[in-house]
Amino acid sequence: MSSDNMKLEPIGPNKNPEERFSLLKEREATLRGREEGGEVYDPHLHRDIKSPTTNAETLIHLLKGCLGTGILAMPEAFKYSGMANGIVSTILIGALCTYCLHVLVRSQYVLCKRMKLALLTYPESMKVACEVGPTCLNRFAPYAPGVTNFFLIFYQLGICCVYVVFVGVNIQAVVEQYVKTNLPLAVYILSLFVPFVLIMCIRNLKLLAPFSVLANAITFVTFGVVGYYVCQDLPEFSSLPSFGTAFDYPLYFGTTLFSLQAVGVVIALENNMKTPKRFRGAFGVLNIGMGIVTVIYVGMAMMGYWKYGDRIKPTITLNFPNSEILAQGIRILYSIAIYISYGLQGFVPVQIIMTNYIANRLKGSNRKVLWEYILRLCCVIVTFVLAISVPLLGLFISLIGAFCLSALGIAFPAIIEMCAYWPDKLGPCKWILIKDVLLIFIGIVGLCAGSYSCIFMIVTELTSGKT
Template structure:
C-alpha cells in the first residue's frame, strides 16, 4: 500500500501541479486547495448545471412511471428514491474526498477511486481491485450510450407523431429512426464542446419553455382523482423503480461538477448545491408524475408529449422543439462514452499514429451506429428508460458508492456497532436487487411487446 500511495501522490503532483513539499501529513492535506481548474464554476453556476443535467427525457416519462406504481406508491417512493440518490451521491463524493486526502492527490476519477478503495478494503474484495475500473467504465459507457438510445427513440417518436398529421405517407417508426441517422452522426462528430455551448443554451431555453406548455395541458379538465389507482402491481413496480432512478440519478454529472467547482466545500452540506438541486429536481419530478398520471391515468405514454392532442398546433410545436433540444443533448451525452473509450482504452494503442483524428472519428461514428442498432432493435422508449436506469444506475448510483465507503472506512472507522458496515451492506443488497429485478421486469416486458408487435 505504501508504494501505491507514493505512486498516486507522484502522479497527482505531476498531473495537477501539486507541490508535494508543502504536504506535511494526511491531516494537513486538503485536496480542494490543490486543485487547479482552468475555468472553475461558482455555486450558482454549478446548481444550474446540475439542474440541466437532471432535466432530460426522464421527467417526461414520470407519468408512465406512476402508472407502473400507482398514485400513492409513486408519490411516496419517488421521494424515497430521490432521498436515496442524494444520500448515495454524498457518500460517493465524501469517499472520493477521503481517498484524495489519504493519497494526497487533488482529484481522482470514479474508476480510479473504486480501484484504490478496494485495495484498502476487506481482504475478500482486494482481488477485484484491478478489475474494478473496467467494471465502472463499462457501466458508465453502457449508461451513457443507453441515454443516447433513449434520445434517438424519443426524437423519432415525436417527429412521427407530428408528421403523421401532415402527410399521407405511412412511414414506420423504424424509417423515421433511419432518416435521423446522418444528423446524429454529424452532431456526434463535433469534437469541441465549446461549439455546442450556444446550442446547449438554446436547448435549455426550449426545455424550460416546454414545461410551461406541459402544465398548460395537464392542468386542463383534471378528472376525479378517486378514479386513478392508488397502487400498482408488484410485477410492474421494478419498471417504476428503473424509470425513476434513470430520471433522478446523475452520478456522472455530479462528479464532474464537484471536481470543477471554485469552492467544492459548498457542494455538500445541508444547504449545499447537491441538496438544493436534488430537492428541487425531486419535487419537480413528483409533480410531473403525479399531475400527469392524474390527467391521463392508464393512457399515460412513455413521453407525456405523446399524450397531447395531435391535431393542435401548440402540441405539435412543443414536440418539435423538445425533439430539437434532445437532439442537441445527444452530442453532450455521447461525448462522455467517447471520451472514456478514446482516452482510456484506444489512445494508448495508437501512440505515434499520424491518423489519430481519423480513428477518433471512426470511434464517434461507430458509437452512433451502436446506439442506432439498439434503437432499431428495441424501439420501446419507456422500457428503454427503465432498463438502463435499473441496470446501470442501481450499480453506479447505489451499490458502488456503498462498496467504496465500506472500503474507505475499513476496518477501524465503521462507527458504533459497525453501523456503517451494516448500512453499506444493506445498500449493496438493495442496489443489486434493484438491478436484477428491474432488468428482469424490463427484459420480460420487452420480449412480450416485441413478440406481440407492440412498438409503442
C-alpha cells in the same frame, strides 16, 4: 507551502490510465501512514482548475443535468406504481439518490486525502477502494476500473439510444398528422442517422455551448406547455389507483432512477467547483439541487398521470392533441433540444473509450483524430441499431435506469465508502459497514429485479408485434 507539498503535484487526467494507476500505487506506498509536512492534506486545496464554477453556476448545471427526457416519462412510471405509492416512492428514491451521491463524494474525498491526491476519477476510486478495503476485494482491484467503465459506457450509450427513439417517435407523430402514411418507426429513426452523426462529430464542446443555451430555453418552454395541457379538465383524483402491482414496480423504479440519478454529472461538478466544501452540507448545492429536482419530478409525474391516467404514453408529449399546432410545435422543439443533448451525452463514452482503450495503442501515430472520428461513427451506429431493435422508449428508459444506475448510483458508492473507512473507521458497532451492505443489497435487488422485469416486458412487446 512546504517542500513536501510542492513535490506532490496533482496526477492530472491527461495521463493515460496505466501511468495514473502506477503513480497512484507508488504514492500509496510512499505516503500511507503519515501526514504531509506534519499537516493534514486537503485535496480541495491542491486542485488545479482553470475555470472553477461558483455555487450558483454549479446549481444551474446540476438542474440541467437532471432535467432530461426522464421527466416526460415519469407520468407513465406512476402508471406502474399507482398515484399514492408513486408520490411517496419518488420522494424516497430522491432522498436515496441524494444520500448515495453524498456517500460517493465524501468517500472520494477520504480516498484522495488518504492517497494525497487532488482528485480521483470514478473508475480510479473503485480501483483504489478495492486495494485499500477488505482483503476479499483486493483481488478485484485490477478489474474494478473496467467494470466501472462498462457501466458508464453502457449508461451513456443507453441515454443516446433513448434520445434517438424519443426524437423518432415525436417526428413520427408530427408527420403522420399531416401526411397520410403508415411507415414504421424504424424508417423515421434511420432518416435521422446523418444529422446525429454530424453532431457527434463535433469534438470541441465549446462549439455546442450556444446550442445548449437554446436547448435549455426550449426545455423550460416545454415544461410550461406540459403544465398548460395537464392542468385542464382534470378527472376525479380518487379514480386513480393508489398502488400498482408488485411486478410492475421495478419498471417504475428503473424509470425513476434513470430520471433522478445524475452520478456522472455530480462528480464532474464537484471536481470543478471554486468552493467544493459548499457542495455538501445541509443547505449545500447538492441538497438544494436534488430537492428542487425531486419536487419538479413529483409534480410533473402526478399531474401527468392525473390528467391522462392509464392512457399515458412513454413520453407525455405523445398525449397532446394531434390537431393542435402548439402540441406539434413543442414536439418538434423538444426533439431539437434532445438532438443537441445527444452530442453532449455521446461525448462521454467516446472520451472513456478513447482515453482508456485506444490512445495507448496509438502513441506516436498521426491518425489519432481519424480513429476518434471512426469511434464516434461506431457509437452512433450502436445507438441506432439498439434504437431500431428495441424502439420501446418507456421500457428502455426503465432498463437503463435499473441496470446501470442501481450499480453506479447505489451499490458502487456504498462499496467505495465501506473500503474508504476500512477497517477501523466504520463507526460504533460498525454501523457504516452495516448500512453500506444494506445499500449494496438494494442496488443488487434493483438491478436484478428491474432488469428482469424490463427485459421480460420488452420481449413480450416485441414478440406480440405491438411495435
